[in-house]
Amino acid sequence: MTKLLEVNFLSKQFNHQAIIEDLSFTLYRGEIISIVGPSASGKTTLLRILSGLEQPSSGSIRMEGKDISKIKANKRNISLVFQQSLLFPHMTVEENVSYGAKLANKKRNEKIFQLLDAIGMKEFKNYYPSEISGGQQQRVALARAIATEPEVILFDEPFSHLDLRLRKELRTWVRKFLVERNMTAIFVTHDTEEAMLLGNRVAIFHEGTFQQFDENETLYKKPKSPFVANFIGGHLVLDKTHFVPFSSCHLLKPENSGPYKCYGATLQHVTYQHGQKIGHLFVKELNQNLSLPVKDIELEGGLKIYIPKQSIQSFSLNYTGSLYRS
CATH class of the missing domain: 3.40.50.300 (P-loop containing nucleotide triphosphate hydrolases)
Incomplete structure (x- = not known):
């Protein structure tokens, strides 16, 4: 080039x-x-x-x-x-x-x-x-x-x-x-x-x-910092060094996935995107929002987000700036 x-x-x-x-x-x-x-x-x-x-x-x-x-x-x-x-x-x-x-x-x-x-x-x-x-x-x-x-x-x-x-x-x-x-x-x-x-x-x-x-x-796959991950969306930032893609977050406890992390979540609202029912959730412990498919899932009461530990990834930069919340 x-x-x-x-x-x-x-x-x-x-x-x-x-x-x-x-x-x-x-x-x-x-x-x-x-x-x-x-x-x-x-x-x-x-x-x-x-x-x-x-x-x-x-x-x-x-x-x-x-x-x-x-x-x-x-x-x-x-x-x-x-x-x-x-x-x-x-x-x-x-x-x-x-x-x-x-x-x-x-x-x-x-x-x-x-x-x-x-x-x-x-x-x-x-x-x-x-x-x-x-x-x-x-x-x-x-x-x-x-x-x-x-x-x-x-x-x-x-x-x-x-x-x-x-x-x-x-x-x-x-x-x-x-x-x-x-x-x-x-x-x-x-x-x-x-x-x-x-x-x-x-x-x-x-x-x-x-x-x-x-x-x-x-x-998307390798954001270098929490700011990038939060700005482009599609990621749950766990701290200043670790993140997980939304695709690896589950509302039902995964079977045979080994150790996992669990966070409480509350349902904010439901929308439909490309014909799919999407739940928009708030994770208070992380002070973050995420959106997941919620087909055939009971949405009443408190919800839990399950994250297999093997899905957790690290940022490549030693980031000290703001996390950015959209």
Whole structure:
């Protein structure tokens, strides 16, 4: 794989407060990564630094080996798609898509028409932003970003203002669009499901750095710290060094499983997901919630969670930070 973007020991302070601290990572050509973390953790600041809208306090950014840390935003081959589409209201769909390419001296009518066709907006090319839906506006914003022929596209929670159904449809469509064209992109979000759907690799951003940066399966099976395990969900954190996946927690005493740990739990409520009855439980001793299938299980009175000791795993990091509770 070819290295495209290299971030080395990047830091940013505002009023003597560290927002980003000694962050390093590599983005490969054709790769799509997601950065997910709590609100106000500095994710957007990172994108603004990568795009050139903010200057880092220290560290470097290299594109294909060239240091671009001091290069202005309009001279970097990087596009940024914001939460809102920010289309020009007085321009048509076609004019909006053409505008960025024109400024970058990369306007070709054939390319613009191909983009409009690719995003399914060819028949709406003469419409104004107020005449199309929110999802269509985001498609146009994506096409406008691509029209400048960037090496990297940055997405700052581009689906956050859309309703749930449209958000799910559009993020699937955008990922397919990028993958088919072997484009390189970084998505920022606070939604772990969205991060895992969009990214080949996912970075958990907290306290100014990546707590873990891995493929989805590794994040779930081998979280490095209690923060990561709690943030991505699906784990019961027993203490600062041990955890167990929800899949290894049982409401009925397991047979022939050897020694086990047991915790009392109370039922908070019941929902149905993908046709399955799910009990949402609270474990007071651990001060944690977990969700388990509860088909054919008596839910009246106190409940117990049984955990085979052989299922208990250890975190790979010696973690001293906050556990994080969602």
